[in-house]
Amino acid sequence: xxxxxxxxxxxxxxxxxxxxxxxxxxxxxxxxxxxxxxxxxxxxxxxxxxxxxxxxxxxxxxxxxxxxxxxxxxxxxxxxxxxxxxxxxxxxxxxxxxxxxxxxxxxxxxxxxxxxxxxxxxxxxxxxxxxxxxxxxxxxxxxxxxxxxxxxxxxxxxxxxxxxxxxxxxxxxxxxxxxxxxxxxxxxxxxxxxxxxxxxxxxxxxxxxxxxxxxxxxxxxxxxxxxxxxxxxxxxxxxxxxxxxxxxxxxxxxxxxxxxxxxxxxxxxxxxxxxxxxxxxxxxxxxxxxxxxxxxxxxxxxxxxxxxxx
Numbered sequence: 002x003x004x005x006x007x008x009x010x011x012x013x014x015x016x017x018x019x020x021x022x023x024x025x026x027x028x029x030x031x032x033x034x035x036x037x038x039x040x041x042x043x044x045x046x047x048x049x050x051x052x053x054x055x056x057x058x059x060x061x062x063x064x065x066x067x068x069x070x071x072x073x074x075x076x077x078x079x080x081x082x083x084x085x086x087x088x089x090x091x092x093x094x095x096x097x098x099x100x101x102x103x104x105x106x107x108x109x110x111x112x113x114x115x116x117x118x119x120x121x122x123x124x125x126x127x128x129x130x131x132x133x134x135x136x137x138x139x140x141x142x143x144x145x146x147x148x149x150x151x152x153x154x155x156x157x158x159x160x161x162x163x164x165x166x167x168x169x170x171x172x173x174x175x176x177x178x179x180x181x182x183x184x185x186x187x188x189x190x191x192x193x194x195x196x197x198x199x200x201x202x203x204x205x206x207x208x209x210x211x212x213x214x215x216x217x218x219x220x221x222x223x224x225x226x227x228x229x230x231x232x233x234x235x236x237x238x239x240x241x242x243x244x245x246x247x248x249x250x251x252x253x254x255x256x257x258x259x260x261x262x263x264x265x266x267x268x269x270x271x272x273x274x275x276x277x278x279x280x281x282x283x284x285x286x287x288x289x290x291x292x293x294x295x296x297x298x299x300x301x302x303x304x305x306x307x308x309x310x311x
Contacts, residue, residue, distance in 0.1 A: 002020070002021060002022075002023045002101060002102040002103050003018065003019070003020065003021070003101065003102055003288075003311065004018075004019065004020075004021040004063050004100060004101030004102065005017065005018050005019075005063065005064065005065075005100040005101070005288055005289075005291045005292075006019060006021060006061040006062060006063050006064075006100075007048060007060070007061065007062055007064065008060050008061045009060060010048065010049060010050030010053065011048075011049070011050070012049070013048075013292040013293075013295040013296050013299075014292065015048065016048070016064070016291055016292040016295065018288065018289050018291075021061070021063065021101060023102075023103050024097065024103055024104060024105035025074070025105070026074045026075060026076030026079075026105060027076050027077075027105070028076050028077040028078050029076055029077070029078050029079060029107055029108055029109070030076040030079070030105050030106060030107055030108060031072045031074060031075055031076060031079060031082060031088075031105070031106055031108050031111070032072070032073050032074035032076075032103055032104070032105050032106075033068060033070040033071065033072055033073065033088060033090075033099075033103065033104050033105075033106055034070050034071050034072075034073050034102065034103055035068060035069075035070040035099050035101060035102060035103060035104055035311050036069050036070045036071065036087075036120040036121045036123075036124070036310065036311075037068075037069045037070070037120065037121030037122065037123070037124035037125075037308045037309065037310050038065040038067050038068055038069075038098070038099035038100055038124050038288075038308070038309050039065075039067040039124045039125045039128075039129075039157075039282075039306050039307060039308050039309070040065070040067075040291075040294050040295070040298060040303070040306075040307050040309065041065075041066060041067060041128050041129065041157075042298060043066060043094065043128065044064050044065050044066060044098070044295075045295055045298055045299060047062075047064065047094060048064055048295065052094075056094045056095050057095060058095050059095075062097065062098075063097040063098045063099075063100050063101050063104070064098045064100050064291075065092075065098040065099045065100040065291075065309075066091050066092050066093075066094055066098055066099070066127075066128055067091060067092075067099060067124045067125070067126075067127050067128050068088075068089065068090050068091075068092055068098075068099035068104055068106065068124060068127070069087075069088070069089045069114055069120050069121060069122075069123040069124035069126075070087070070088065070099075070104070070120070071085060071086065071087050071088070071120070072084050072085065072086045072088060073103070076108075079108045080108075081108070082108055082111065086113065087113065087114040087120055088106075088111045088112065088113060088114055089111070089112055089113075089114045089115075089123050089124065089126060089127050089266065089270065090106050090110045090111050090112065090127060090263075090266070091110060091127045091128050091131065091259075091261050091266075092104065092106055092110070093107070093110070093261070099124070100288060100291055100309070101288075101311065102311045109263060110261050110263055111263060112127075112263050112266040112267040112270055113267065113270060114270065115270045115273040115274050115280070116274055117273060117274050117276075118273065118280050121285070121308055121310050122280055122282045122285075122308055123270075123273075123280065124308055125157060125280050125281070125282050125306035125308055126161075126266075126269060126270070126273070126280050127266055128259060129156075129157035129158045129160075129161055129306060130161045130266070130269045130278075131259050131260070131261075131262060131265055131266060131269070132158045132161075132240060132257060132259040133158050133159075133161035133162040133165055134161070134165060134265055134268075134269060135257060135259060135260060135262075135265070136158075136162065136214055136238050136240065136257045137149075137162060137165055137166055137169070137212075137214070137238075138165075138169075140236070140238045140255040140257055141212045141214065141236045141238045141255070142236070143166060143169055143171055143211075143212055144169075144170075144171075144211075145169060145170030145171065146170060146171070146172075147171050147172070147211035147212060148171065148172045148174070148208070148209075148210045148211050148212070149166050149171050149172070149173055149174070149210055149211065149212040149213070149214060150174045150175075150176075150201070150205070150210045150212070150213045150214070150227075150230060151163060151166070151173060151174070151175045151176070151190075151214045151216065152176050152201060152213060152214065152215045152216060152217055152227065153176060153177075153215070153216035153217035154175035154176060154177050154181070154185050154188075154190065154193075154216070155177040155178055155180070155181030155184070155185060155304050155305065156216060156303075156304070156305065156306075157305060157306040158216055158240060159175065159177075159185070159216050160184065160185070160188050160279075160281055160305060160306075161269075161278070162214055162216075163175055163185065163188040163189055163190050164188050164189055164277075164278050164279060165278070167188075167189035167190075167191075168189075168272075168277055168278075171212075172191050173189065173190045173191050173192075174190065174191065174192040174193075174194065174205070174208075174210070175188075175190040175192070175193050175194070176193075176194045176195075176196045176201050177193055177194075177195065177196070178195065178196065178197050178304075179195060179197065180304050181304050181305070182195065184281060184283075184304075184305060187279075188279070188281075201227075201230075202226055202227075202229070202230070205230055208230075209230060209231060209232045209235070210230055210231055210232065210235060211231075211232055211235050211236070212231075212235060212236050212237075212238065213227050213230055213231055213235070213236070213237045213238070214238050214239075214240075215227060215237065215238065215239040215240070215241065215242070215244070216239075216240050216241065217241060218241045218242065219241070219242055220242065221242055221243070221245075223242075224237075224239060224241075224242040224243070224244055224245075225244060225245045225248075227244070228244065228245065228248045228249075228252055228254075231248075231250075231252050233250045233251050233252070234250070234251040234252065235252050235253075236252070236253045236254070236255065237252065237253070237254045237255070238254075238255045238256075238257060239254070239255070239256050239257065240256070240257045243256040244256075280306075281305055281306065282305070282306055282307070282308050283303070283304055283305030283306055283307060284303075284305075284307045284308070285307070285308050285309075285310065286307060286308070286309050286310075287309065287310060288309045288310060288311050290309065291309055294307055294309065
């Protein structure tokens, strides 16, 4: 089969499109014919070696955690799935990934794919959707009637977070650049701040929020300033730079490390099929473009979710 692999950590030029052995389903695994995968910054960090201590990989390594496709093989002991089933999943970060024609996956991480979107596009849901869900409802404990600021809402996590927060009955303020404004507005934000025109700390001078969801990579000092935008007892949740440990005023801070949860992923899929959650794909590219897409992600030229197809 064809796959993108890298044989050492490094810049995007280590990514090579080449022949690789087709995986075989081990006990408790399935093999999936990949319809699509999507890029996450986690994939970039693993490839660069930034996470080599916490997410070690075996070379040559096939990247990309997000996967959508059709089961072609069942391993010993797999129950509840059949060949021909369309599925989505986050693959274990240190295991061979979905940047290939076929991928092996533990059956326990699978959820049935949405029926209402193209199967390849469903690959844009798992990691970003679960990150948004867990940030809002596990870490922030977001409640109806609360106010939330989503800082950096133009990416994949931000798009799902806006939709989930609005559906939960929260009032949503979002920051975004001009290229993302239309998409952020369509996701249901009540107010949008163009941070390229006015920094968020200047744009929000009087309003205070129950929750700030921080999705932007910046310094600890800049992240700490977001505490000033919270009400007493509010919560700062970050997927990037952590907030201060002792923020004062009863404020909690939390950093999100997404957890694989097939039941939560199935709930997100159900919301997609019910029309309550949109999967938005900003770009669709062939798998051979993966190195270019990595470069665009590093330089901040990607907006929303990019899906790659074998």
